[in-house]
Amino acid sequence: MRCPTSGILSRQREREQKNPMNPTMTTSPQARRNARPQDPSVLHTYETLIVGAGFAGLGSAIRLRQAGIRDIVILERGHAVGGTWRDNQYPGAACDIPSNLYSYSFAQNPDWSRAYSGSREILSYVEGLVRQYELAPLIRFGQDVIELSFDKASRRWLAKTAAGQTYGARTVVMAQGPLSNASFPDMPGIGSYQGHKIHSARWDHGYDFAGKRVAVIGTGASAIQIIPELVKQAGFVKVFQRTPGWVLPRPDYGTPNWMRALFRRAPAAQAALRQALYAAHESMATGLIWRTPASRMLEQVASLHLRSQVPDTWMRRQLTPDYRIGCKRVLVSNDYYPALRQPNAKLITWPIATLSPRGIRTVEGVEHQADCIVFATGFDVSKTGTPFPIHGLGGRLLSEDWQRGAQAYRSVSVAGYPNLFFTFGPNSGPGHNSALVYMESQIDYIVQGVRLVIEQDLKWLDVQEGAQQRYNAAIQRRLAGTNWNSGCKSWYLTEDGFNGSMYPGFATQYRLQMHRLPQGDYSLVR
Amino acid sequence: MQLDLDRMRDKIKASQWALADIDWDAPGRELVTNDPDLYPKLKAFMADLMWIEHVGARGFAAMAKKTPNDTLREIYTYFHAEEQRHANAEMALMQRWGMLDGEGLPEPNINIRLVVEWLDAYADDMPLSVLGSVIPMLEIALDGALCKFLLETVKDPVCHAAFEKINADEARHLGVDFHVLEMLGHSPVYRQTLQMAGKLIDPRLLIGILAYLPLLNRMRDNLVELGLKEERLYEAIRKYRRVGGTPGGLRNPWFQLISRHGGWMVNRRNRLYHVPVDALVRLTGRIPPRLLPQVPSWVHELTWKPTA
Numbered sequence: 001m002r003c004p005t006s007g008i009l010s011r012q013r014e015r016e017q018k019n020p021m022n023p024t025m026t027t028s029p030q031a032r033r034n035a036r037p038q039d040p041s042v043l044h045t046y047e048t049l050i051v052g053a054g055f056a057g058l059g060s061a062i063r064l065r066q067a068g069i070r071d072i073v074i075l076e077r078g079h080a081v082g083g084t085w086r087d088n089q090y091p092g093a094a095c096d097i098p099s100n101l102y103s104y105s106f107a108q109n110p111d112w113s114r115a116y117s118g119s120r121e122i123l124s125y126v127e128g129l130v131r132q133y134e135l136a137p138l139i140r141f142g143q144d145v146i147e148l149s150f151d152k153a154s155r156r157w158l159a160k161t162a163a164g165q166t167y168g169a170r171t172v173v174m175a176q177g178p179l180s181n182a183s184f185p186d187m188p189g190i191g192s193y194q195g196h197k198i199h200s201a202r203w204d205h206g207y208d209f210a211g212k213r214v215a216v217i218g219t220g221a222s223a224i225q226i227i228p229e230l231v232k233q234a235g236f237v238k239v240f241q242r243t244p245g246w247v248l249p250r251p252d253y254g255t256p257n258w259m260r261a262l263f264r265r266a267p268a269a270q271a272a273l274r275q276a277l278y279a280a281h282e283s284m285a286t287g288l289i290w291r292t293p294a295s296r297m298l299e300q301v302a303s304l305h306l307r308s309q310v311p312d313t314w315m316r317r318q319l320t321p322d323y324r325i326g327c328k329r330v331l332v333s334n335d336y337y338p339a340l341r342q343p344n345a346k347l348i349t350w351p352i353a354t355l356s357p358r359g360i361r362t363v364e365g366v367e368h369q370a371d372c373i374v375f376a377t378g379f380d381v382s383k384t385g386t387p388f389p390i391h392g393l394g395g396r397l398l399s400e401d402w403q404r405g406a407q408a409y410r411s412v413s414v415a416g417y418p419n420l421f422f423t424f425g426p427n428s429g430p431g432h433n434s435a436l437v438y439m440e441s442q443i444d445y446i447v448q449g450v451r452l453v454i455e456q457d458l459k460w461l462d463v464q465e466g467a468q469q470r471y472n473a474a475i476q477r478r479l480a481g482t483n484w485n486s487g488c489k490s491w492y493l494t495e496d497g498f499n500g501s502m503y504p505g506f507a508t509q510y511r512l513q514m515h516r517l518p519q520g521d522y523s524l525v526r
Numbered sequence: 527m528q529l530d531l532d533r534m535r536d537k538i539k540a541s542q543w544a545l546a547d548i549d550w551d552a553p554g555r556e557l558v559t560n561d562p563d564l565y566p567k568l569k570a571f572m573a574d575l576m577w578i579e580h581v582g583a584r585g586f587a588a589m590a591k592k593t594p595n596d597t598l599r600e601i602y603t604y605f606h607a608e609e610q611r612h613a614n615a616e617m618a619l620m621q622r623w624g625m626l627d628g629e630g631l632p633e634p635n636i637n638i639r640l641v642v643e644w645l646d647a648y649a650d651d652m653p654l655s656v657l658g659s660v661i662p663m664l665e666i667a668l669d670g671a672l673c674k675f676l677l678e679t680v681k682d683p684v685c686h687a688a689f690e691k692i693n694a695d696e697a698r699h700l701g702v703d704f705h706v707l708e709m710l711g712h713s714p715v716y717r718q719t720l721q722m723a724g725k726l727i728d729p730r731l732l733i734g735i736l737a738y739l740p741l742l743n744r745m746r747d748n749l750v751e752l753g754l755k756e757e758r759l760y761e762a763i764r765k766y767r768r769v770g771g772t773p774g775g776l777r778n779p780w781f782q783l784i785s786r787h788g789g790w791m792v793n794r795r796n797r798l799y800h801v802p803v804d805a806l807v808r809l810t811g812r813i814p815p816r817l818l819p820q821v822p823s824w825v826h827e828l829t830w831k832p833t834a
């Protein structure tokens with residue numbers, strides 16, 4: 001397979017060789033892996049432990065090492081890097097933010113083949129990062145973290161894994177992914193269904209769809225990418241929709257060769273394109289995050305898009321959302337609506353009553369029989385709990401602190417959980433821009449925190465309760481006026497409608513607030 | 527009538543059934559097919575009934591778009607589908623009795639066609655107060671008169687099995703319908719009256735009324751033809767008045783209008799009402815079908831087949 005990152009690889013390597021902080025390991029990784037110390041008293045204490053080897057975990061490792069933090073371990077429960085892009089390999093999987101923006105600014109790839117690259121290409125980019133920054137020795141695969149606790153006496157975090165191992169580290173970066181846990185939804189009768197079941201995030205590449213009757217449950221971001229592909233392959237595709245989304249046209253194109261050549265030779269040109277894309281997405285925020293004339297305009301663009309692709313008024317009615325644009329994730333696609341109109345496809349909006357041994361029974365009384373059901377039903381997002389128990393100072397448990405909704409200071413730190421840093425933490429979600437833009441500024445903030453702890457040899461760095469409360473009061477005040485809190489149900493909100501997911505503002509605002517870690521809001525304990 | 531909507535929604539979800547739950551080939555078919563007297567009349571009646579269910583379904587679809595309450599929206603989305611299920615089940619009975627020509631839909635009469643056209647064009651523009659007041663009337667007439675009557679007339683056990691399920695759904699529909707009717711009456715009377723006055727000169731609503739009135743009279747004629755005592759319809763109308771006549775309901779001018787209209791409709795001696803409306807029935811009967819647009823695509827979702 002072509003390696004799309006070869007260009008940056010060489011550039012980066014040059015830079016690294018000039019870099020005095022070029023990472024060298026203190027102990028050989030092989031030796032450390034074999035040691036596997038279990039007795040906490042003899043446990044090696046890493047400077048930083050990172051949970052997860054997706055974009056966030058790998059990005060954190062890169063930036064930490066560039067900042068001089070060398071003794072890093074990355075625990076990854078899977079057996080490959082890439083997280084989201086390792087898991088989401090369904091047909092049609094691609095990013096819906098242009099690749100030039102959905103990539104790290106410090107590792108630009110001149111070779112993206114399309115405006116919106118496919119999952120495999122993104123995965124090769126991630127793998128390229130691992131090679132280029134020589135991260136492989138840091139990663140321990142097959143290590144599923146099941147518990148984190150702060151040991152005050154030895155002033156370090158202890159991470160327990162399902163394999164029965166314990167790792168110790170001064171600081172911890174949580175990079176386990178906001179959308180990394182997927183399971184079949186708890187639908188009535190799901191246990192009775194005897195056909196083949198596939199989850200979009202755990203694709204079964206061995207299944208042959210040719211001539212099959214396929215049901216797709218869900219019409220969110222993954223579904224609208226899968227459906228056009230399935231309609232090409234399968235005998236008949238029925239799409240079960242609960243709520244329609246707003247769909248904007250996707251300005252996709254194949255990258256011409258001259259552009260790649262240009263980007264390779266003049267990285268500044270690519271940086272300029274990235275800036276332009278960034279600005280374009282920022283301007284969408286005015287319409288997507290708040291109710292403004294721009295929202296109305298975006299809704300009109302989406303309605304026109306629908307009108308131009310679906311002639312039937314009833315079908316248009318079925319596909320028209322009755323909530324404001326931006327309240328849920330906005331979808332982008334050019335081929336979703338046309339796919340639904342193919343003779344071997346059908347949109348079904350009757351509610352699902354139950355699954356049965358042979359298919360799906362909807363409330364209008366009909367059993368829609370299917371050889372295979374594709375669940376594009378999204379992810380298990382914990383908005384109140386934590387992915388595994390996290391014990392902080394004085395025996396506190398994070399899931400208890402977060403019972404009524406997750407809260408943090410600037411999305412990264414939580415009072416009572418010192419030296420622990422979140423990527424994609426509470427209220428850090430973008431609704432209109434690349435997640436990686438947000439991630440980069442989180443990472444740079446985290447680097448400042450980790451450096452403080454390590455370089456000043458702090459016992460701990462803990463955000464002050466009051467600062468966290470003030471921050472959250474302001475966030476929640478600002479959220480009240482946003483489209484997310486305008487009344488639609490979405491995975492951004494808890495059952496009680498608390499929004500602990502999204503950041504109410506422009507990416508630029510967010511980056512500004514993350515620019516500097518304000519030591520005054522933290523307790524630095526020596 | 528106070529109702530816990532969340533509990534109602536859960537109950538609705540827990541009470542689902544499918545066409546496949548009924549054995550449409552069970553013995554008993556000949557109880558209908560061997561009765562040459564009943565057969566043609568029942569065929570016309572079933573077609574009307576099934577179309578009314580379908581039209582009611584579309585009404586609920588419009589209500590789902592109108593309500594500001596999440597739970598109620600979900601309930602109406604279910605009711606939309608459940609009315610469709612009733613239409614589908616009634617078609618399945620017709621299929622069992624050989625009343626469907628080929629696989630097609632029973633031919634809708636012209637008044638049904640007009641109501642379908644109207645619903646397709648305007649139902650989504652009607653305020654909840656209009657829809658929420660008309661629907662209980664239709665439902666109580668169906669539940670209280672038509673279905674009971676049908677069960678007394680038809681002995682086929684499969685028909686009874688199907689309507690046992692349909693009626694259980696309808697009991698829940700009525701509960702919600704009258705709860706909403708009551709809620710609708712809670713804003714100040716003068717404001718409701720003004721809004722109604724404003725709406726009543728809305729040509730879209732007037733066209734709707736013009737489509738709806740002859741349909742009711744035609745239905746009544748078909749029923750009487752089948753042997754229904756008009757007294758049964760009176761009972762249903764009285765029930766609408768009684769159940770809907772809560773403090774909130776009485777304050778709702780639409781309720782007042784509709785229950786009064788119900789009184790006119792069942793009283794054949796009210797010539798002031800029936801002479802013009804019967805004339806409308808005849809008049810609409812003369813509309814050449816080719817002048818009507820194609821039926822909207824939602825009509826083609828009807829099916830008697832338990833599996834697809």
Ligand SMILES: Cc1cc2nc3c(=O)[nH]c(=O)nc-3n(C[C@H](O)[C@H](O)[C@H](O)COP(=O)(O)OP(=O)(O)OC[C@H]3O[C@@H](n4cnc5c(N)ncnc54)[C@H](O)[C@@H]3O)c2cc1C
Nearest residue numbers: 052054055056077083084095096097145176177180434435
């Ligand atoms: C189909 C899809 C398309 C998307 N498209 C876009 C897009 O176009 N633009 C955009 O901005 N965002 C998009 N996103 C959001 C996407 O999740 C983020 O952009 C980003 O990939 C998240 O990276 P991450 O490293 O935080 O998490 P992940 O990529 O999920 O990585 C987390 C890693 O942690 C591991 N892990 C989890 N729990 C544990 C544990 N307990 N112990 C050890 N390891 C663990 C996982 O195995 C995984 O490898 C998309 C998401 C999906 C699902």
Ligand SMILES: [Fe+2]
Nearest residue numbers: 579609612696
């Ligand atoms: Fe019904």
Ligand SMILES: [Fe+2]
Nearest residue numbers: 609665696699
């Ligand atoms: Fe009903």
